Amino acid sequence: MSVSDYLLYTGLFVAILATQLGTRRPDAKRLLLPVAIVAGVGFKYLRDIPSVSTARLIEAAGLTVGLLFGLASIALITVRRDPTDSRLVTVAGWPYAALWTLAMVLRLGFAYGSTHWFTHALATFSIRHHVPAATYGTAFVLMVLAMITVRTVGVLVRARAQRATVNLGSLRIARRLAR
Numbered sequence: 001m002s003v004s005d006y007l008l009y010t011g012l013f014v015a016i017l018a019t020q021l022g023t024r025r026p027d028a029k030r031l032l033l034p035v036a037i038v039a040g041v042g043f044k045y046l047r048d049i050p051s052v053s054t055a056r057l058i059e060a061a062g063l064t065v066g067l068l069f070g071l072a073s074i075a076l077i078t079v080r081r082d083p084t085d086s087r088l089v090t091v092a093g094w095p096y097a098a099l100w101t102l103a104m105v106l107r108l109g110f111a112y113g114s115t116h117w118f119t120h121a122l123a124t125f126s127i128r129h130h131v132p133a134a135t136y137g138t139a140f141v142l143m144v145l146a147m148i149t150v151r152t153v154g155v156l157v158r159a160r161a162q163r164a165t166v167n168l169g170s171l172r173i174a175r176r177l178a179r
Contacts, residue, residue, distance in 0.1 A: 005105075005111075006111075007107065008041075009021070009104075009107075009108065010104075010108075012037060012038075012041070012140065015060040015099060015102070016034045016037070016148075017101075019033075019034075019098055020034075020090070020092050021075075021094070021097055022091070022092065022093075022094050023089060023090070023091045024088075024089070024090045024092075025082070025087055025088065025089055026088060026090055026155075026166070027166060027167035028166055028167060028168045029050045031060060031152050031155060031156065032152065033165070034148045034152070035145070035148050035149055035152055038141070038144050038145050038148050039145060041141070042155055046132075050176070054129040054131050055130075055131045055135040056139075057132065057134060058135050058136065058139050059135060059139045059142055060087050061137050061139060061142075061145075062138070062139025062140055062142045062143040063139075063142040063143065063146050065143050066142060066144060066145065066146025066147045067146045067147075067150055067152070069099065069100075069103050069143070069147045070146055070148070070150025070151050070154070071150060071154075072099055072147065072151070073100065073147065073151045073154075074150065074151060074154035074155070074158070075095055076092065076093075076096040076099055077078035077090055077091065077092045077151070077155065078090065078091040078092075078145075079155055079158035079159055079164070080092060080162055080164065081159075081160060081162040081164035081165075082164070085165075086163065086164060086165050087158040087164060087165050087166075087167070088155075088162075088164040088165065088166050089114070089164070090155060100147075103143070103144075103147060107140050107143070107144075110136070110140075114136065138160075
């Protein structure tokens with residue numbers, strides 16, 4: 001990864017986390033924007049999914065880790081209904097931020113380590129098991145996409161259980177899904 005890649009991913013992480021920490025009254029756009037951002041960034045990685053079985057296992061591992069981090073993040077965010085207007089309220093504190101930071105540090109640590117600390121071992125493994133280099137990026141994109149999607153769906157499911165309303169604004173597709 002280049003320095004600009006590190007800056008891009010760190011900037012996206014900070015922006016997304018900054019919109020989720022504290023007490024928030026998210027609307028549909030705020031809930032769906034992180035999913036759209038990661039999907040947009042991931043578009044370049046998800047075009048050519050390798051057909052090699054080991055590569056698929058690595059990508060499945062990324063997806064699984066993302067699902068687990070997403071479920072953990074749901075446990076660390078409070079979802080409630082504002083009694084005055086029945087709108088959705090989310091509360092996320094430092095444990096939530098620590099979990100997301102851990103996931104980011106693990107991804108960036110692997111990326112940095114793959115080019116500085118364990119380059120030879122990773123290259124040897126990749127050659128031996130016919131794993132294309134793009135597989136690792138794809139696995140991380142799937143991880144982040146799964147984390148954010150699980151968190152978003154979890155918030156919406158918990159909001160519905162609390163009978164909290166989410167302002168759907170001009171999002172026609174969100175209004176259709178809410179029916």
